[in-house]
Amino acid sequence: MSTVNEMRAVLFDRYGPPDVLYVGTLPKPVPGPGEVLVRVHAGSVNGGDLHGRAGEVRLVTDVNPRGWPKPMGLDFAGEVAEVGPGATGPKAGDRVWGVLGRTFGSFAEYVVVRPRAIALTPSGLGHVEAAALPVGTVAITALRDKGGLRPGERLLVRGAAGGVGHIAVQLGRAYGAHVTALTGAGTLDFVRGLGAHEAFDYAATDPSELGRFDVVFDTVGTDQRVFHRLLAPGGRMVTIAFDLRRPVSSLAYIAASARRGRSRVRFFSGKPSHRLLADLARHVEKGELRPAVDRVFPLDEVAAAHRALEAGGVRGKIVVHVS
Structure with missing residues (x-):
């Protein structure tokens, strides 16, 4: 007491x-x-x-x-x-x-x-x-300010059912993007209900099958090299996470991506x-x-x-x- x-x-x-x-x-x-x-x-x-x-x-x-x-x-x-x-x-x-x-x-x-x-x-x-x-302030920063998401562009959200991801799905629709959600099998209907145009089970989907995206928003942090390859010409990748199992190599990849200019991996922590x-x-x-x-x-x-x-x-x- x-x-x-x-x-x-x-x-x-x-x-x-x-x-x-x-x-x-x-x-x-x-x-x-x-x-x-x-x-x-x-x-x-x-x-x-x-x-x-x-x-x-x-x-x-x-x-x-x-x-x-x-x-x-x-x-x-x-x-x-x-x-x-x-x-x-x-x-x-x-x-x-x-x-x-x-x-x-x-x-x-x-x-x-x-x-x-x-x-x-x-x-x-x-x-x-x-x-x-x-925490949705992080999604606004990622999509609008860092990713420059525009109407008609294709957006991929990794971790789409999570705390930041479920907000990013809704904001992506509000910004006029075509939203693809990557989530677990048990949350596919949930993210579709939030407005995702397409939803895929991350455990049963080869990323190469997803197509190309103008903006990839990553809330997971693993396999960033794989998802970085999904960017269309002029595409942008934004992440709020890195691989905690391999922090040195993960952060090194993010830093090295700076050589790619506009298509680099934009990593940030939220500043509410x-x-x-x-x-x-x-x-x-x-x-x-x-x-x-x-x-x-x-x-x-x-x-x-x-x-x-x-x-x-x-x-x-x-x-x-x-x-």
Whole structure:
């Protein structure tokens, strides 16, 4: 039981499997100048959470000056509880959503953020639904800003049923592209229902049979050389992942692709912002994008939420209800 100056939060004391996660207490944060305090109602489990918990991205997470225990969670939906001195924009009581970026800690009752890292939650969405969507800012950056996807072009989405992929399928349709989805056998109908013109089982399909694409969006990270070959003349490949089994060779291939100029592999990690979140909200409010919540777990069962995502076959997002 937390006190008025404490909050419940998901923590872990060592890298390892989902069972290292537990709910403990931390001091309730206080917003400083230019900051806002958000009461978190829900957040979703991302691939980055799994990698962070397992220690696969410790070059980033070990920079955390707090050391152990480490917090967990990247995105969130909730309401503004308090506005710090000089903070402009959001007001107490506003329903907001956001992403913490490269730091973790959204699986907690409160987070402190800058106003530029949040935006108003789209009208008509509850907190649980809203928590499934902030990662969509990555899909906007990949397709619109990095890939330059245009109406009439052919788009391939790898990992099309996942957290980022299911949003990319919907945005691809909104941008006027012909969308081909690569996913698991059990999620083919799901991605077709999101708007994919074609859907293929990745385990039963030779990539060479898929044809050529103007934009390949990769959320998986493996076999990048194979999918890079699927680009049509002038095509662009964008990835948000690399092969964690062979990180050196995978990143080396991405770096070496720079010699190919426009057809290089564009690798990036998301930089969420108020502008991107507001763009995402407009797609929701225009009916071009809808959340897909696979399952909802209470905060005390966050380890089960991680196991569910690791098991695969997830349709959209797994959400953790915080408060």
